[in-house]
Amino acid sequence: MSSPADIDLDALPVDVRMLIESERAARAELEQQVATLGRHNERLAHLVQEFRKALYGKRSEKLSADERQLAFEDLETALATAETAKEAADATTPAAGHDARAPVRRNLGRLPKELPRIEQVLEPASGCCPCGGEMTRIGEERTERLDIVPAQFRVIATVRPKYACRVCSGAVVQAPAPAHLIEGALPTEGLIAHVLVAKYADHLPLYRQAQIYRRTGIDLHRSTLADWVGKAAFHLAPVVDRLAWHMKGSTRLFMDETTAPVLDPGRGRTRTGYLWALARDDRRWGGSDPPGVVYIYAPGRGAVHAEAMLQGFTGILQVDGYSAYKTLAGKARPEGPFTLAHCWAHGRRQLREVFERDGSPMAEEGLRRIAELYRIEAELKGRSSEERRAARQVRSRPIVEAFRTWLDAQRARVSPKSRIGEKLGYFANHWAGLCVFLGDGRVEIDSNAVENTIRPLALGRKNALFAGHDEGARSWAHIASLIETAKMNDLDPFAYLKATLEALAKGHPNQRIDELLPWAFNQTSS
Structure with a gap:
């Protein structure tokens, strides 16, 4: 008996041929989705193994309390990023007969009654029933999320009244619930932005932020904050990728690298990774391209890492005397050579x-x-x-x-x-x-412009000691790229990240991702 792949489609009726082709296409799509989910599961399994190693490894007793906190912080951030990626993939392949929405993960934290509350009442677009009768309010749904104004916590209470018709009994209307970056969780996008800025601009590790919040009566565990950071890093990744694309499309760039100690939990000590910086700054001669920097984490300092980061770039690269750049400049590249300008x-x-x-x-x-x-x-x-x-x-x-x-x-x-x-x-x-x-x-x-962008990373390294995991170092690089680029464009990083996260929560289209880059942000209208 011949297999479906051996069937001569041309010999079949048109309707049968179309059905078989449709089934083949559907099968290929399902196989691709299964492969994607398999990769997500492998990554999650790897991170869980790393987490267990940090917790139960033979030498984990050599880690101080602060070191363990940092290890768990970045591992939990990495887990949250991986889980969000898996949930995003799952959402595109709902099982037959099941609700396509991902299950809501609710934070069990307490919102103190004494916190000020700001009510946002969302009324339906129309108060008239399709039958012509006037709608009557019959109830409401109320959700509360934790928000922050720097140095002041507050609760945003969203009220959505329900209206029913006095004439007929079948119509009930209510405004749709607003979109949130993290559905079903406590934080507003403003609070998430505040946590990101505190960690990556003000160099406050999450466990120290948790201690600060606790003094104000807000009990937020480090793992909860790490979950927020991981999800934010996932949603912000396309913006950072687009920023890197713009950087490599420049005719001239600065490049430098600095050490990023990364905890190796199984050995009870750190190993050396590197944060590489690609920067553009034409302000000294009035260039039209806005300044920016993108950081990329790599586990080493070899020329192979610089080669991967510079893929697609041709032009003038301003660097120090590190030999890897000279090696790379002398290699044949598909996109063509680049010129080195030394410092x-x-x-x-x-x-x-x-x-x-x-x-x-x-x-x-x-x-x-x-x-x-x-x-x-x-x-x-x-x-x-x-x-x-x-x-x-x-x-x-x-x-x-x-x-x-x-x-x-x-x-x-x-x-x-x-x-x-x-x-x-x-x-x-x-x-x-x-x-x-x-x-x-x-x-x-000289290349002082890029060295200036490296200094905030060095300060973060000094305060946090090291990154808790490779994945944490990558999140550090991504979010620091947006924060430092915002600062280079004279923007408030908090205002920029808050507006960007809010736009992403509302489903900002990928084809308009350039509108979310720091230099496109209009701070006066935020």
Whole structure:
């Protein structure tokens, strides 16, 4: 007996052929959905295993109370993100005869009666019955969610009156319930935004936020806050992906990386991951592209990670002297090569180290020459790119050429393995990249712009010690990208995230995702 795949469709009647093709398409779609759910289940199983390792691992007793709190915080955030992704996939494949809506997960927290309450009464669009009679209010449904105005908790009570007709008995109308980012849970989108800003901008781990809330009479466990953060990270991910797409579409970018210690629960200590930053900042020469930064977490610092992050980018990449960038710039890429512009400030700092330690006259002379370049750059701040290029050709190029002559003479006098020889070697090894700024007014003399975007991450690392898990570090990178980009565009991160989460809760369409990017946010109308 032949299988359905062996049937000659052309020999069948049209209606039978269409039925078979429809069933094949439906089967292929179901197989794809099963595969997707399988991947979600595998990820959840992996996270549960990591959670058990953190809790019951042989060396978990070596973790301090704070370290355990951070481990659980990021694992629970990762679980919430994975579960939300699975629920989103489940919602597209409801079982036959079952309600397509995901089960409501209610928070069992208590909303104190003494908190102020603001009622939002949602009336139906019309108070008239289709039969022509006047509708009468017969009851209402009331839901309460916990909201926050910075430094003040309050309860938003949503009242939806029900109306029935006095003439006939069949019509009852009520305004539809408003959409929430986390259905059935306590927080408003404003409260979720507040938690995100406190964690990723103000560097307050969730367990410390829980302690602060408890002092105001609000008992919110760290795991509850982690659940909110994880769900928010899932919903914000498309906005961050779009931000990264815009960054890589630029003609010039800054790139840098910093360590991100990540807890390894089974070993009772941290291992080193990295947060990479791709930044754009054309404000010094009045460029039209808005400033922004996207952070990407990777478990290592190798060129393979930078290669994946820069996929699709061509243009000028401003970096420090890390060799991975040079390796990557020399490789053949499908999208074409990019040009490296190296950082004069990086070399200047190395010379300053030698001068402050040894009082080297050679280092002092190098610093004096570089200072002349920086005096010119200070005068060119705010000029157009063409004005900067022209001025650099006339004023800066002779200084750079004289520096190269001086550099070659000094390197011939000292051992390349000496301290000063190693520092001078930076300039010689990256000379082509150090000269790029002379011929392009859009290029900065250094990569300080991206280093400024790295500092908030370093502060967060100092306060939180480390990320509790790789997934937590990825959430950190995503949410910090939106917060720091908002700050670069002179926005209040809380107002931006609140408005963005509210838009996502209302089902903002994916094809208009650009409207949710920080530089598109109108703070005056929020």
